[in-house]
Amino acid sequence: MVKAPRIKLGSQGLEVSAQGLGCMGMSAFYGPPKPEPDMINLIHHAIDAGVTLLDTSDVYGPKTNEILLGKALKGEVRKVELATKFGINAEDGSYEIRGDPVYVRAACEASLKRLEIDCIDLYYQHRIDTRVPIEITMGELKKLVEEGKIKYVGLSEASASTIRRAHAVHPITAVQLEWSLWTRDVEEEIIPTCRELGIGIVAYSPLGRGFLSSGPKMAENFAEGDFRQSLPRFQPENLDHNKLLFERVSAIATKKGCTPSQLALAWVHHQGKDVVPIPGTTKIENLQQNVGALSVKLTPEDMAELESIASADAAKGGRYMDGFPTYLQSDTPPLSSWKA
Incomplete structure (x- = not known):
């Protein structure tokens, strides 16, 4: 079996596997939680395959995905780079975006306990609190780095201007964003900003939430x-419109002798050595197939063909429901407006 190679993520010293594992679907959002022993076995299988960047969040479950990873990684934690996130407070069944210092610290302490570790490798702000200047949130994260509770800081679904303001307070190691053959809007401004600042790029949903693996069925x-x-x-x-995109990707995959999901993942891998996709799965055979995408070589002609059928507006329909917070709603007030 192909083993995932190591790469440097960002310019602050973090080294990770070239492909990560998104753990959300094991516990939340994609139907009922999956059986714990099976998921622990899957996580161990990923580590054996060299997939060591494991991605979770306190909102997955909520909280149960972090607990699962804590159990799975007993005795293994030194073999992995563990990324988790804060910022979506899911108390009482409702969701609230929070980035105030008191909450940042409390969320970090709680994640450390659930994960049964004393330091988080990569700690992301999951969504940006537009009531709190980003400098204030980053100031607290900087303190947590200085205290040894976090090694590296990341942002998720942040605009270019928010990334710049955050990076000026404390270096951002990685920005997590949705990037795939059916989501390419980030290429306009966010990817260039990350590259200018030496920030690594972590692509979530690189398989279009499974659509680029299985299509409309x-x-x-x-x-x-x-x-x-x-x-x-x-x-x-x-779906009828989006089916055409899947069919065209499938036809190219057949020519290349790989699966549609391997082709879609290979396209993300070929975006550059600063990009790490984190496909999620709950099945060992899918994990093996995903790692196999690292062996799929795409020529400039292949890339051009894929990008011509998967233009920025190729997919019909928004990424999320109306009103769901994304980088488009992530600018924060100026620091001068903050009253603690």
């Missing part, structure tokens, strides 16, 4: 409670 098989049922791109009025 996956929408017929969503489990109860799978939040993809409510996403615009999976609605019947958009």
